[in-house]
Amino acid sequence: xxxxxxxxxxxxxxxxxxxxxxxxxxxxxxxxxxxxxxxxxxxxxxxxxxxxxxxxxxxxxxxxxxxxxxxxxxxxxxxxxxxxxxxxxxxxxxxxxxxxxxxxxxxxxxxxxxxxxxxxxxxxxxxxxxxxxxxxxxxxxxxxxxxxxxxxxxxxxxxxxxxxxxxxxxxxxxxxxxxxxxxxxxxxxxxxxxxxxxxxxxxxxxxxxxxxxxxxxxxxxxxxxxxxxxxxxxxxxxxxxxxxxxxxxxxxxxxxxxxxxxxxxxxxxxxxxxxxxxxxxxxxxxxxxxxxxxxxxxxxxxxxxxxxxxxxxxxxxxxxxxxxxxxxxxxxxxxxxxxxxxxxxxxxxxxxxxxxxxxxxxxxxxxxxxxxxxxxxxxxxxxxxxxxxxx
Ligand code: GDP
Numbered sequence: 264x265x266x267x268x269x270x271x272x273x274x275x276x277x278x279x280x281x282x283x284x285x286x287x288x289x290x291x292x293x294x295x296x297x298x299x300x301x302x303x304x305x306x307x308x309x310x311x312x313x314x315x316x317x318x319x320x321x322x323x324x325x326x327x328x329x330x331x332x333x334x335x336x337x338x339x340x341x342x343x344x345x346x347x348x349x350x351x352x353x354x355x356x357x358x359x360x361x362x363x364x365x366x367x368x369x370x371x372x373x374x375x376x377x378x379x380x381x382x383x384x385x386x387x388x389x390x391x392x393x394x395x396x397x398x399x400x401x402x403x404x405x406x407x408x409x410x411x412x413x414x415x416x417x418x419x420x421x422x423x424x425x426x427x428x429x430x431x432x433x434x435x436x437x438x439x440x441x442x443x444x445x446x447x448x449x450x451x452x453x454x455x456x457x458x459x460x461x462x463x464x465x466x467x468x469x470x471x472x473x474x475x476x477x478x479x480x481x482x483x484x485x486x487x488x489x490x491x492x493x494x495x496x497x498x499x500x501x502x503x504x505x506x507x508x509x510x511x512x513x514x515x516x517x518x519x520x521x522x523x524x525x526x527x528x529x530x531x532x533x534x535x536x537x538x539x540x541x542x543x544x545x546x547x548x549x550x551x552x553x554x555x556x557x558x559x560x561x562x563x564x565x566x567x568x569x570x571x572x573x574x575x576x577x578x579x580x581x582x583x584x585x586x587x588x589x590x591x592x593x594x595x596x597x598x599x600x601x602x603x604x605x606x607x608x609x610x611x612x613x614x615x616x617x618x619x620x621x622x623x624x625x626x627x628x629x630x631x632x633x634x635x636x637x638x639x640x641x642x643x644x645x646x647x648x649x650x651x652x653x654x
Contacts (some may be wrong), residue, residue, distance in 0.1 A: 264275050264278065264279060264575070265277070265278055265279075265280045265299065266278075267280075267309060267312075269308055269311070269312050270312060270314075270315060270388060273451075273650070274526070275299075275301045275305060275308045275309055275312070276300055276305045276308075276309070276322065277296055277300075277531040278297050278300075279297075279298035280296070280297055280298070281295070281296040281297075281298070282294075282295055282296075282546040283296070284333070285343060286336075287337065289327060289331055290327055290330040290334060290336065291330070291334030291335065291336045292330060292334065292415075293330060296630055297309060297517070297583065298548070301336065304421060306538040311643060312336050315610065325342075325394035328342045328345045328346075330635075332635060338366070338368075338369040338634040338635055338636070339369075339370060339417070339633065339635035340363055340368045340369045340372070340596070340633060341363065341364050341366055341632055343363065343592070343593060344360045344361070344364035344592075345364065345555060345636055347359070347360035347363065347430060347592065348360040348361065348364060351475065352476060352481055353476045353479050353480055353481045354394070354428060354479035355429045355480045355481070355582060356481060359426065359429045359430065359592065360430075360559045360592075361588060361634075362589060362590075363589065363590075363592060366600075367589035367597070368589040368590070368591070368592070368633075369633075369634045370589075371419075371589050372630050372631075372633045372634050372638075375379070375412050375415065375416065375603075376627060376630050376631060376634075376636065377467075377629055378408060378411075379409065379410050379412055379623055379626055380525045380543050380627060381408070381626050382405045382408040382412075382623060383534070383620060383623040383624065385401050385404070385405045385642060386405050386475055386616055386620040386623060387620055388401070389402055389405070389451060390400055390616045390617060390620065394470075394590075396490045402616070405619075406611065406619075409607050409610050409611065409619075409623060409626075410607070410611055411627075412607060413604055413607035413608060413611070416600050416603055416604045416607070417604055419591065419600065420591075420597065420601060421650045422588075422590065422591065422601055423581075423584070424459065424597075425466065425582050425584065425590055426590025426591045426592040426596075427593065428513060428581070428582055428595075429480070429481070429582050429590065429592070430587075430592045430593070431481070431482035431483075431580070432474060432480075432482055432483040433480065433481065433482050433483065433513040433514055433578050433581065434482075434485060434513045434514070435482050435483065435484050435486065435507075435512070435513070435514045435515075436509045436511075436512035436514070436515050437484070437487075437516045437518055438502065438509055438515060438516070438517055438518070438650050439502065439518035439519055439520075439529065440502055440518055440519070440520070440523075440525075440526070441525075442520060442530050443518045443520045443523075444518055444520065444544040444545065444559075444561045445517055445518050447561040448518055448542075448544070448559075448570075449473070449484060449546075451564070451567060452473070452475060452484060452571070453475070453484065463605045472484070472485050473485075475565050475574040477573070477574050477578060478572065478574075478576070478578065478579065479575070480561045480575060480578040480579065480582060482514070482574065482578060485512075486619075502529045502531070506531055507538065508579055509527075510536065510537065512537060513537070513538075513581060514538050514574065514577055514578065514581070515537045515538070515540070516539075516540045516542060516570075516574065517529070517530075517531065517540065517541045517542070518542050518543065518544055519543050519548065519554075519556075520543075520544055520545050521543035521544060521545050521546060521548070521550045521554050522550055522559065523545075524547035524551045524552075524623075526543075526554075528551075530539025531633070531651055538577045538580070538581060540556075540557070540573055540574065540577060541555070541556035541557070542556060542557045542570055542573075543556050543557065543558050543559065544559050544560065544561055545560060545561075545562070546558040546559055546561040546563075546565060546566060547562050547565070548561050557569055557570055557573055560649065567572055573601040575592060595632075595633070596633050599630065599632045600629070600630035600633070601629045601630045601632070602626075603625075603626040603627075603629040604626075606622045606623070606625040606626035606629065607626050609621065609622045610622035610623055610626070617651065
């Protein structure tokens, strides 16, 4: 504990003061941390004193993280993860952000970069030295190595956007014939304190998006045009159209009125290429037949928990398939890897070593943009020096 004084010599507070000497701090710079008693008057008084010191000013948004990146303490994916951690509403978002903060995605990209860098060094060697100076089969080896990296990248691109969906939330669309209880369901889901995260107006005036935390996954329930279309349409065609519109969603919940003898005609026949959950509402009324699927009564609330659990299970199925592999969490990761894969694809098709090397360079640059490392030439020099070709 240390007493902190204002400029007049008066005590501001008793505080814990921590000193982190460079480079062993979060930002890599000298950092002093004051742990004060948190009251606004204390913080303001301390801020006022610090403001009188030369070079001292309040940090800008994200400035600590930015400095950490500039000083090589964090790569860009880790910096993004800091933002994601702060914004995480659900368990899945928190877990994914923490993994990225730990450097999982950055390490994966770096491993590809290291492999390609080595390959590039050999390709350059093949350009600069004659065949006799090189180990046998070098060119074939470099081509195989480049193809292996391309395959790995392709496997990660083929992830059904899971990382982005965990981060942004899964779109759930509720469809069904008029009067099935769609609005009641949306209200019931959104009205639950445990489920609701936030309610935000969408892009158009009359679209309301409700962000829900269902079983740890972010789900965005949009009271969409598809829903409205089903409201207006009386015939099966209306539901068919709503289903077609639901193609834009990640999950579709078909809500039917169990007490209505006409309900079965609305059951889709492979019209939707999405995870579909069929729920029969109005279980409090007598039903004319046995219904396959989840039974629900929005009037009594019976079955609502099971519906929520079923949505969460579908979300888990959709988002958890990746196992432990680091996820691409932002479109820019995907774009960069697509660019790298395209360059490697081109590399596979060219004969001239110069063009092959150039495509490798482009792939390296694209991958380097993900973590913020683009100093290909410099690293190449280092690696190249280690080769014992010639004397
Ligand atoms: P939507 O047209 O599909 O959005 O359906 P609504 O949510 O507007 O509900 C249509 C009607 O069904 C309303 O009068 C609701 O009160 C009623 N309703 C909704 N759920 C139930 C339920 O579980 N049991 C009963 N008996 N009536 C329900």
